[in-house]
Each structure stands twice: as structure tokens, then as C-alpha cells.
Amino acid sequence: MARPDVEILTPSSPASATQAFGDGAGITVLAGGTIVMPELTSARLRPERVLLLARSGLDRIERSGGAVTIGAGVRVAALEALDEPLATAARHVGDPEVRAQATLGGNLCAPPGAETPRGDLQAPLLALGARARSTGAGGERTEPLEDFVADSRRRLLLDISYEPPDAAGYAAVRRPHSHHYTILAVAAARTKGELRVAVTGAGPHAVRLRAVERSGNPDDALKDVDPQDDALASAWYRKRVLPKLVARALEGVR
């Protein structure tokens, strides 16, 4: 259970959410609830202040000037109808009920799990060259998503934007159950001639595989990442599977 004296903030606009978040000190952000609610119910998390984003108006998808902008509060289910490789990656998250509750922001910002990687939507958005607009100490800033996911602590994500790609590919290790965690997944996209490739599951957050981007050679994947053992798979296994996934994802952008 939450502390009886917990302070609950319920902003009704993006501006009031920004104001309520402030510099993020001591604030737990709850959007869809799929990650935070189990922590509250089990009392593993006993926050002093909780920011509820459900009514903050951060749930819009807009297209203008060739770019797609997705609010942080957009549900994962809504991403299934957007561009590849994001749409396929979104369909790999949980099951339809969970996807209807979970949000883009929660998926991108949740800290790495104690035993397993999180953030399945990071790799496809890195492949799309997405930019993240966030607020926090020092005010609002927009930066490459790659920089944002490397350290999103005490930042409130507002939205993500990208340009639709000309071609895309996605490949993931699948297990026959909808609630498996992603062991390893590779996303690739070509936008205006530029190839971007990223991997989820080879570290605490997704990263780009720049050597592969330059050479187009799947075996170069291990030049940018050094997969570790965790509860899902061994480093040995990941090192052997990663180049195969890269090869499959690249088939979509040839």
C-alpha cells in the first residue's frame, strides 16, 4: 500500500504537468500504471509524491511537416498502427489488455529491471532517429532519444518525434508466451538514405549499432555492445544470436 500521507498530483494539461514535476526530486510518475502499480501494491515503492499523468493531455499523436510526434502518454496499443519498426515492436509488448494501459513514456523511461532489461520501444525509436522532448531541472530540452535513454532520471518525457522511414526491419527472440521479457531485439530503419540499427536487450538500455550501420555486416554487432548474463539469457547465448537478428532486421532495409 501507498503511504497514507502520500501527496497525489493530478495535472490536467501538459503545462501543469511540467510545473508539478518541477526538477523531479522525490516524484514518482504514474502514467498507465503497468510498472508502478505492482510496486505500490507490494509496498516495494512507498513514494512521498505521485504524479498521475492520465489526464494531463500528453496522449496525442500529431503529424505535421512530414514528422510524427507522439505524446508520452500515448498507449502502446495506439503505436501498433504507426510506422515500422515501431508498430511490430509495440505488438511484442505484453498482451492487448496491457498494451491498452501501458504508455510510450513508461516503456521508454522505466529504469532497467533488477534482473531483466526493459524498454522494448527504445530500439525501434532509435532506429527511426527519434528525438525526445522532456522537462525537468533546467527546463525543457529536446535531444536525440539515444542521449535521453542513457540517463532519463529526473526528466519528464513530453513527446517523441521522428520522420517516417523509407524502409524498416525488426527481429526479436520470441518465446511462446505473451508475457515473456524481450531477450534480444534488433530494429533497423532507413530514413532519407541514412541507415540506423539499434538493439534492445544487450545492456541496461537500447543502443545503436554504429559499426553495423557503417559496414552493413551483421558480425560487426559485437563491436558496439558487450552483452551480459541475466535472468533471461547468458551473454554466450546473446553473442551468438545477436548477429543473426541483425541480419534478419537488415533484410527489411535492403
Added chain:
Amino acid sequence: MNLTVNGVERDLDSPPLTSLLTALREELGITGPKAGCQQGGCGTCTVLVDGEPRRSCLLPLAHVEGAAVTTVEGLGTPARLSPVQAAFHQEYGSQCGFCTPGFLVATHALLEHKPSPTRADIETALSGHVCRCTGYVKILAAVEAAIQGEAA
């Protein structure tokens, strides 16, 4: 904090960060939705929120203020089972019964939206629901029976 549960308006005293599941079970005594994994992974707590299937363990009360919630108790009665409940009964779609409330509610929602779903539609809609008796063959047969309207 107001909520309509199975057609009855209720006034709840539980704090706003209480899960809908906990409030239903512990404040209102509605125990159809089960407290299984309580982290969204098993599906036995699924209820309808304004007609959509949702994990009640993942919803804070604050997010469902004013909503209409339907639990398995609201689908039918022992004397008058809903078509989906009747089909599960007829096809032995329940073994120990712990997962059954979630399967019934999710199936009900699926057929409301799509009266003639394909096998793939059914498998996707129920993919987050776990039956540890592994009675999936009979559960799928029950859903097919409900679609055909075979159970009376």
C-alpha cells in the same frame, strides 16, 4: 470516489492509489476478480472498465473515477448464465477455476467487439490469460461454442 460496479453506484473510501482489484475485493467484497500475480502477468483480475477489458490490479482507483466496472459477477447469474458462461460450463472450459473470471470477462469483451472472431483473434485476445491447469484446448473450444451460440 464514485464508481458503478455491476450496475450499482458505489461510493468508495479506499485511497486513490489503491488498485481497483484491492478495492473490489477488500472494500466491496466482490471476489470474482482474483488476486493472482498482482503484476499484470496472469489475467485473472481482468474486469470491464467502460466495456473494455482491463487488468484491475494495474489500475489505481484514481484512474477509474466515474467509470462503469463489470466483473464476472455482472455477466450473468448462477440461474441465468451469460452465453459465454454457459459455453464454458458446457465445454468444461474451467478446471480449478482460478483463471476463469479473467477468461470469461476477456471472452465477453472480444465477442462484444467482434461477434465472429478468427482463431487468431481469439488467441491474441486471450494471450495474456494464463491457465495453470493448462486447460487451453477446452477453453478455446468453449469460446468457439460461444461464437456458434451452441450453449443454451
